[in-house]
Amino acid sequence: MDEPHHSRVRPPIAKALYARAAKCKPLVDEIIDEKLDAVVPRGGFDLLNDFSIPLPIDVIGAILGVDIERRAEFRDWSEGVIQVLNPFRTPQQVAYLERSGEAISTYFEEQIADRRANPKDDLISDVVTLQAEGAELTDREIISNLIGLLVGGNLTTSDLIGNGVYALLTHPEQLAKLKADPSIVAQVVEEILRFDGPVDITARVTPRDMEIGGCPVKARQSVISLLRSANHDPDIFENPDDFDVSRKPGPHVAFGGGSHICIGAPLARIEAQAALVKLFQRFPNLRLARPDEKPEKRTLPFFNGIQRLDVLI
Numbered sequence: 001m002d003e004p005h006h007s008r009v010r011p012p013i014a015k016a017l018y019a020r021a022a023k024c025k026p027l028v029d030e031i032i033d034e035k036l037d038a039v040v041p042r043g044g045f046d047l048l049n050d051f052s053i054p055l056p057i058d059v060i061g062a063i064l065g066v067d068i069e070r071r072a073e074f075r076d077w078s079e080g081v082i083q084v085l086n087p088f089r090t091p092q093q094v095a096y097l098e099r100s101g102e103a104i105s106t107y108f109e110e111q112i113a114d115r116r117a118n119p120k121d122d123l124i125s126d127v128v129t130l131q132a133e134g135a136e137l138t139d140r141e142i143i144s145n146l147i148g149l150l151v152g153g154n155l156t157t158s159d160l161i162g163n164g165v166y167a168l169l170t171h172p173e174q175l176a177k178l179k180a181d182p183s184i185v186a187q188v189v190e191e192i193l194r195f196d197g198p199v200d201i202t203a204r205v206t207p208r209d210m211e212i213g214g215c216p217v218k219a220r221q222s223v224i225s226l227l228r229s230a231n232h233d234p235d236i237f238e239n240p241d242d243f244d245v246s247r248k249p250g251p252h253v254a255f256g257g258g259s260h261i262c263i264g265a266p267l268a269r270i271e272a273q274a275a276l277v278k279l280f281q282r283f284p285n286l287r288l289a290r291p292d293e294k295p296e297k298r299t300l301p302f303f304n305g306i307q308r309l310d311v312l313i
């Protein structure tokens, strides 16, 4: 979304989301514990499908205020709407995307009407209240932004945890530092974002004729910036291809930058930090099930994640 709409729509959504993120740590801890409890009897699990994929969906579901009885449907729709990012979707995936998009829009429409009559302690109520207090948001904009939180936030957070666990398990000397002092986890997460972030690019449209990095660009052209490349820039980061959790956190751009910088960054950080600390505290012997194999990457263009990661506990 460009101006003039972006600076009208983003602030109320951001205000509501940041306030919810600031108090969601106990909820995140509880959801993580529940997922880790479930894998204990199995001796091993797929870190992605059994843990880091359902985690952000359940967290955002609880923050939005999705009823417990509707969580399974909500999970299914959330997985469906993510297909919007997949340019190679099969006809079945297209049908899944359309079905999920319609179901979730109808669901949010009902929930917005419900919260207007009976406000609750959740994000949907917060946004509806801001709208009633004068924030200029249409119901359609609220619905598409709520869906935007699922599309933008779910797979990315899953991949941050997946890439992070893989980086730590394949760099035992770095994992040892986290185990010895879990209070460094914020720094560890920033290094994972820099070293192997979940999103490879972002895009802009030039507002006028301009020069970017010495290259003349006409007005209204698409410009793609390579976040991964910037995060491995040797002028900014010493030995940029080394994974080093003791690195002084530098100005990485894994969440983009400027007015469109990721709105979900505070939430993603809370989830990833809690997930890493709890995983390695709960399973100090966590290890790769097939250490000699490189895990298969997700095929979604521009997203950098692992398809599955089998681990033993």
Ligand code: HEM
Pocket: 001, 010, 060, 148, 149, 150, 152, 153, 154, 156, 157, 160, 197, 198, 199, 201, 202, 203, 227, 254, 255, 256, 257, 258, 259, 260, 261, 262, 263, 264, 265, 267, 268
């Ligand atoms: C590790 C996890 C995440 C990564 C790496 C990530 C990355 C990004 C990037 C690179 C952008 C584009 C920024 C730009 O163009 O300057 C973005 C935007 C966005 N992200 Fe995230 N994101 C993550 C988690 C989340 C979460 C948890 C949410 C929601 C709860 C979210 C929602 C959004 C939205 C709505 C935008 C568009 C913001 C705007 O245009 O104003 N993201 N994200």
